[in-house]
Amino acid sequence: MSITALIFLGIAALAPLPLSLRRVPQWIAPIVAIIAVGVAAITAAASHKVTGFELGATAVLTIAAAAFGGIPLAPAAFRIARRQSDAGEQVAATGPLQGGRIIGILERAAVAGAIVAGWPEGMAIVLAVKGLARYPELREPHASEQFIIGTFASVLWAIAVGGIGRGLFT
Template sequence: MIVASLIVLGAAAAAPVPLARFVHGHQAWRTYVAAGVVLTLLGVVAILALLSTPARGTAVVFTHLLVAAAAITGGTAMVRGSLLIGGIEPWQLDTPAPAPDPADPAAGQPVPTPLRGGRVIGYLERLVVVAALGLHWPEAIAIVLAVKGLGRYPELREPGAAEQFIIGTLASVVWAAAVAGVGHLLLH
């Protein structure tokens, strides 16, 4: 049963990659479907983990690797879904601006989007959360969130940035904690 759990966990870690192409359009339902698929896969892993014996030997190594991968990759779908529920359209944050109008004198100046680099920061944040919980050092989560908040502080005055920061961070941390919890079930 542990092998089945690891296969489904691997699917949960890999599924966000092809789902990212599916979600790339500007349709909210696609984002909800992607988040639902990833969440369902994690739920199946949790049920299988409850029914199986703890991972031993090589399965422990694979469990750690797949938990980290699922936390990193699956979080993007969950964050985007949470932003949509919060009324923020996530594709506006990473879609290039339309071509400038030559008749408009201010058209040549790019409009900066708030919280640039958030996707990569989210990957690192989820990796640290899952590692901190796996190492039984939850205080590290507070340290990472404090550093992230201080680093983002100047940007939080931009319109919509504070909401995006709070919703995205909480969704990211909750997802990583859920994956870490499933990892704990697989290992104990």
């Protein structure tokens, strides 16, 4: 069963690839990633503790699925937030925070790595560094909203995927 969990973690890591093909609807990648992680979680729950090669593969695929599988989730959350604007105003399609995709990949990899390593305090360090680095930009209109939505989407994804990997270790 652990091999099945690893296969579905790999599928979650590759889920954003169809986004590069402009013919594929934007909602497909996040749905595929979420379903793949769900199946990985179910199969990981019924798996034995991994050892040897499976241990290394689990670490690599967990970090890859967290870092790359979460790419379409923040934009999907932004699209949902734009549809449900509180004051009836439209949130800009492109926000004031630049470099968010690369920062998100690094953030998800670091959070999942901290969970897989059994060091959840590492999440606090990652979020503190991100908050301090972005602090000067958060005064622009809608920047704090974009920061919070993107960070929550990324961190929740990384925690879920990192938990699957950690579950296979123990």
